[in-house]
Amino acid sequence: MLPDEKALRADVASARFKAAVADGRWRLLGISWPHVFIAVTAMDGVEHVLRLNCAGFPETAPTGGPWDMERNSILAFDRWPKGRGGRLSAVFRTDWKDGTALYLPCDRASIEGHAAWLTQMPSKIWRPSAGITHYLELVHELLNCSDYTPTVRAAS
Amino acid sequence: MKSIDIFYQREGVRDVGHLESEPEANLAEIKARLIGLGAATAETLLFAEDNDDPLDEAMTVDKAAGKGGLKLHLHRCHRVEVAVTFMTKTENRSFGPGVTVAAVKRWATDKFNMSKEDASEHVLQLKSTFDRPPPGTHIGALAHGPKCRVDFDLVPNERVQG
Numbered sequence: 579m580l581p582d583e584k585a586l587r588a589d590v591a592s593a594r595f596k597a598a599v600a601d602g603r604w605r606l607l608g609i610s611w612p613h614v615f616i617a618v619t620a621m622d623g624v625e626h627v628l629r630l631n632c633a634g635f636p637e638t639a640p641t642g643g644p645w646d647m648e649r650n651s652i653l654a655f656d657r658w659p660k661g662r663g664g665r666l667s668a669v670f671r672t673d674w675k676d677g678t679a680l681y682l683p684c685d686r687a688s689i690e691g692h693a694a695w696l697t698q699m700p701s702k703i704w705r706p707s708a709g710i711t712h713y714l715e716l717v718h719e720l721l722n723c724s725d726y727t728p729t730v731r732a733a734s
Numbered sequence: 735m736k737s738i739d740i741f742y743q744r745e746g747v748r749d750v751g752h753l754e755s756e757p758e759a760n761l762a763e764i765k766a767r768l769i770g771l772g773a774a775t776a777e778t779l780l781f782a783e784d785n786d787d788p789l790d791e792a793m794t795v796d797k798a799a800g801k802g803g804l805k806l807h808l809h810r811c812h813r814v815e816v817a818v819t820f821m822t823k824t825e826n827r828s829f830g831p832g833v834t835v836a837a838v839k840r841w842a843t844d845k846f847n848m849s850k851e852d853a854s855e856h857v858l859q860l861k862s863t864f865d866r867p868p869p870g871t872h873i874g875a876l877a878h879g880p881k882c883r884v885d886f887d888l889v890p891n892e893r894v895q896g
Contacts, residue, residue: 593749593750593751594750598870664855669894695896699894701866711868722854723854723855724850
């Protein structure tokens, strides 16, 4: 096993990660290196699955976005978490990188070309010491903020 | 009987520790294990998450635990003095060290008469830093004894743009 996969597996086995699992904030669905699949719980109880590419972890930031586990593909854009034009909408952008990355400063693909973020949003920049929970904390906060629009489920 | 997960945070340390315990073990036994791990000393008090007062060490783990296990905080301070500044106004209160940043924020946004929507657009940031501790962080993890004090600014959680 390469060092980056070993480090990621240790991170998702850490007490910091497990404490959030015990709180129902997120849970690990699986690892298929270099990808990790994690379901993050929104304010309406809906779990939104992320596929994060963690190659080079933890020195290199992860990158990824919503994933459809059944189809094994990027989640159809009409099923992405939706906002009211605020902070969540600014991150879950279907017009960014073809849906392969969240528009977050801690995302490896999105930080490229955004040097200004280093000074504008230092708290959202990837920190290797904080690990995968840093990315997940930011996503969890967005899925539980006032901009999040609860998912409407069709009546069965 | 199934073991119970114990997650703990401690004085001045920004990480979470984990133990498993038999349900019938008492907290004095847990404290002894934590001392053995170097995570506590004889003067350390045990607090349940989001509670102001120390736990009775005669209590058993199953009585102290909630649905997701037991969330403990280990600290020498009985209380942590917290100051939150929003714009030019500062509010002060003391909390048990196991109180979470999320609970302090709820108290502060209420003090500053923020609507629920406005509150969700603000975060607590350690004064004179860009450090925004995650909401599950215990304030005791941010306070090194014997200082027993944490100072925050309540700041807008900026939208990602550019």
